[in-house]
Amino acid sequence: MEDQETGCGRALIKVLAVLIGLCVVVGIWGAVGKLDGLLPRALPTFPTAAPFTPWPTPAVAATFDFPLLPAGSYGPYVQGVTGPLAVDTRYGTQNPAQGDRANCFRDGDGGAVPFSRLYHAGVDLFARDGSGGIAWGEATHAPVHAVATGVVVFVLDAGQEGQVVGIEHRLADGSAVYSVYWHVSHVPVQAGQPVTLGQMIAVVHDMGLNSHLHWEMRTFRDGSDLFPAGTAGARGTCNRQVAGVGYTWDDDPTRAHPDYYGYLDPSLFVEGRR
Ligand SMILES: [Zn+2]
Structure with missing residues (x-):
């Protein structure tokens, strides 16, 4: 019984160690990614969605425009x-x-x-x-x-x-x-x-x-x-x-x-x- 608990404890510590290791790697990766001289523009203000009925029949699209403007x-x-x-x-x-x-x-x-x-x-x-x-x-x-x-x-x-x-x-x-x-x-x-x-x-x-x-x-x-x-x-x-x-x-x-x-x-x- 004691052995099992110690075994469980060790397993838990190993899992935690792996998780912490992953966090460090991901953190370093993220930091390096930011070091390529780029300062991304600030995020725009996001509109709050007005209430809507899901899956309406789309209204007819008469006019189109490009997705990135101008x-x-x-x-x-x-x-x-x-x-x-x-x-x-x-x-x-x-x-x-x-x-x-x-x-x-x-x-x-x-x-x-x-x-x-x-x-x-x-x-x-x-x-x-x-x-x-x-x-x-x-x-x-x-x-x-x-x-x-x-x-x-x-x-x-x-x-x-x-x-x-x-x-x-x-x-x-x-x-x-x-x-x-x-x-x-x-x-x-x-x-x-x-x-x-x-x-x-x-x-x-x-x-x-x-x-x-x-x-x-x-x-x-x-x-x-x-x-x-x-x-x-x-x-x-x-x-x-x-x-x-x-x-x-x-x-x-x-x-x-x-x-x-x-x-x-x-x-x-x-x-x-x-
Ligand atoms: Zn492509």
Whole structure:
């Protein structure tokens, strides 16, 4: 009996020691993260949600606008335009600079399809500096606005990548489109809540120099079963992810581009509806 209690005590002390160790590591990690020369802008004032009836039919969205405002102060990284890196974060692009890092797609032999071959399914918006280049890290905590009137359909946690918010918008012809916002945090809205054009639904998550909004417009609500059986996405772990995976790919080039799956070019879509 005494031995058991001592054993329990030792086990408890070990657990506590591990927890304290973890706290120290996380604390140091956090401190180092703050030392990269960035002082994120102060968080904006968050509106208190007015009482609402959950899951109303979304009001028709007649007008759209960009999620980061003023729109001219944010934009994608484009190789040769905003800098020398072999990176292009516009919609529907591939990024050779991403190298062999793997995502969830698997080729016919089960091998990981390298990140460099995947097509970007959204546009990554970074803060711009006065001369049109990228102001690395400056987008941190920028308010993210609903691109149109609609209803929030999901708010998901993506760990270190921040949160993901999805909004359904009903169009005049009765069809629906969905706006999706990745790498955000401090989300003051919840699933089922109606939102209006321009309403603040999050801020850009602090990812240090890489802080940006990955923004998608698409014709489907979630990407949980996006890739057909027997294709590169279904062979890997791409399906079963409600928010989607941010990229598309297939062995057959005619089915590789985001257009094939119902993604839309977000900037083009909004430009024509402002
Ligand atoms: Zn992206």
